[in-house]
Amino acid sequence: MNENSNNKQNKGGRKAKTDPSIHRHVFRLTDEENAKLLSLYEASGMPNKAKFIISLLFSKEMKSVKIDKGTVDFYMRLTSFHSQFRSVGVNYNQIVKLLYKNFSEKKAAAFLYKLEKQTAEMAMLCQKIIQISEEFEAKHLKK
Template identity: 85%
Template structure:
């Protein structure tokens, strides 16, 4: 009876793995090879260097994601600019309504003429922005 109580007693500690990694291999690299290995490891995004090496050795699928900070910054600025451009369009509609509501037909037409000039300038600017965006996309994004 004393033997049974000892077998049931929990000794604590980590539960043993079913298939532990017990075989160890050592290899040496030059400075250049080491730098290349580390850059590939960082580009892979894997948290463990040993698992990265194993996946490369046994040709498992390795994903590498490169994030270009310049492209992300360009995209964020273009998005904020687009939202500002949309808000200008909303304000444009509100101004036209207010002009006809608070001014005479003649005065409203004079103000609308000035507004029309600025709108034409803004349309030309918009065309330039679209052209620059397309150039950026063809030169830097589609590789």
């Protein structure tokens, strides 16, 4: 009677797996092969090497994502520049309103003439930026 109650009693610890991995295989790699395996493993983002190797052996789907830091940096700078460009447009509208409010027509027109020159230069700069962005996209992003 004591033996039956001991079998039913919880001994603690981790629950046993239904299908444990008990078979072990060992293989050796050259330095070059090891470096290639490690680079593929790091690119895969899998939690451990064993699962990675099993997925390679049994042709399970493996995803690897490569992030180009230069492209990310370019994108962040372009986004930052775009927000600055938008804020310049808001400031432009505020300046025009203030010029007509605080100065005479003649003086406001003189200041606006100078502002128009700067705006034309900024429009040319914007066109160059668009051209550079398109070149970058064509060379580096669409492979």
